[in-house]
Amino acid sequence: MAKRKTKSENLITNTDSVFRYNLDLIIMMLPLMLMSIYLSGYHIIRLMLTAVIGAVIAEFTANKISKSDNSLGDLSAVATAMAISLMLPASCPSYIAAAGSVFAIIVAKIPFGGAKNAPFVPAAAGFAFLCVCFPTEVFTYPSVETAFNSALIGAEDFVKGTSFGEMLSYGKSVELNSLEAVSILGGKTVGPVGTTFMLVFIGIAVYLFAKRRKKFYVSLAFILTCTVMAMLFPRVNSGVATSVIMELSAGTLLFAGLILIHDPATAPNRAPYSVLYGIGAGIICMLLRYFGKYPEGACFSILIMNAITPVIKDYAKMIEKELKKKNKAKNSLKAEGGKDNG
Numbered sequence: 001m002a003k004r005k006t007k008s009e010n011l012i013t014n015t016d017s018v019f020r021y022n023l024d025l026i027i028m029m030l031p032l033m034l035m036s037i038y039l040s041g042y043h044i045i046r047l048m049l050t051a052v053i054g055a056v057i058a059e060f061t062a063n064k065i066s067k068s069d070n071s072l073g074d075l076s077a078v079a080t081a082m083a084i085s086l087m088l089p090a091s092c093p094s095y096i097a098a099a100g101s102v103f104a105i106i107v108a109k110i111p112f113g114g115a116k117n118a119p120f121v122p123a124a125a126g127f128a129f130l131c132v133c134f135p136t137e138v139f140t141y142p143s144v145e146t147a148f149n150s151a152l153i154g155a156e157d158f159v160k161g162t163s164f165g166e167m168l169s170y171g172k173s174v175e176l177n178s179l180e181a182v183s184i185l186g187g188k189t190v191g192p193v194g195t196t197f198m199l200v201f202i203g204i205a206v207y208l209f210a211k212r213r214k215k216f217y218v219s220l221a222f223i224l225t226c227t228v229m230a231m232l233f234p235r236v237n238s239g240v241a242t243s244v245i246m247e248l249s250a251g252t253l254l255f256a257g258l259i260l261i262h263d264p265a266t267a268p269n270r271a272p273y274s275v276l277y278g279i280g281a282g283i284i285c286m287l288l289r290y291f292g293k294y295p296e297g298a299c300f301s302i303l304i305m306n307a308i309t310p311v312i313k314d315y316a317k318m319i320e321k322e323l324k325k326k327n328k329a330k331n332s333l334k335a336e337g338g339k340d341n342g
Helices: 007-040 043-066 076-086 094-108 122-133 135-139 164-169 178-186 198-211 213-232 240-249 253-260 271-291 298-341
Strands: none
Touching (some): 007 043, 007 076, 076 122, 076 253, 094 122, 122 135, 122 253, 122 298, 164 240, 164 271, 198 253, 213 253, 213 271, 240 253, 253 298, 271 298
16 A cells, blocks of 8 residues: 655655746746847846846745745746746836736735646736736837848838737738748747747747647647637738738747646646647637737736636536446446346
């Protein structure tokens, strides 16, 4: 008979699990950070360090006040701050990144007992907070030298610094050719500092598939759903392929889909329900892009699905119980029938 784990042993196991998950997130975000420094300059380091320091101080202070057992060693504060920083423009003031990180820790994480029990993805909550409180700073991007300036459809008044998300919201498009495709793959498009590197995201997807295959299916369901909706309901008239490429390249869609959506505290663990979770988040994300106030909807869609997930889990448990009852009753009838025949 297996020895039952003590409360302290369970705490160690949970902490180790959270640590390994956040370490994987940090590893996946490191290439994005390096590319953002390469293209946007060393002030990105200041932006990220300010966010990380704010998150760590907030968690340390909150734990001291509440005398909580939560540990900074699980790396969740660092991973959360990095994620928020990478979803902001390169021109964003450092204090805004710090404010988002502190909100994520103080409001979306600590009150619920830490990263293992948080009902909402802290990084998504922190970024959503910044979108509402500082929309100008969050959605104003510095100009980037790209190949698109002379190849725009319906954008005679195009201004450098216009992101794909803003272009799509006004039905503006680009004419894609090999030169522009290289720009998109290499990250030379206007947008959040760490979310425009398509080649890096391909590598992140491979890493996620290799390390956490169950989590990969959540991401895949989300991205495929967004792709299908971009094909069925394009916001530009320059072709389905252009619609898909621009939607996937715009804003934080791929970042949220590969880094945030599969948080183990919020996403369902079982494959059927996790896929439904990803599909639901994808549909909400695209609807928010089509009809929402902001050009970005990925983090908001994740938060909405976080709120719905408990209902999905309860409904799933109810279905499982009913199926078990039916199977039990069926097996009992078979057993009785066997006795009668005997």
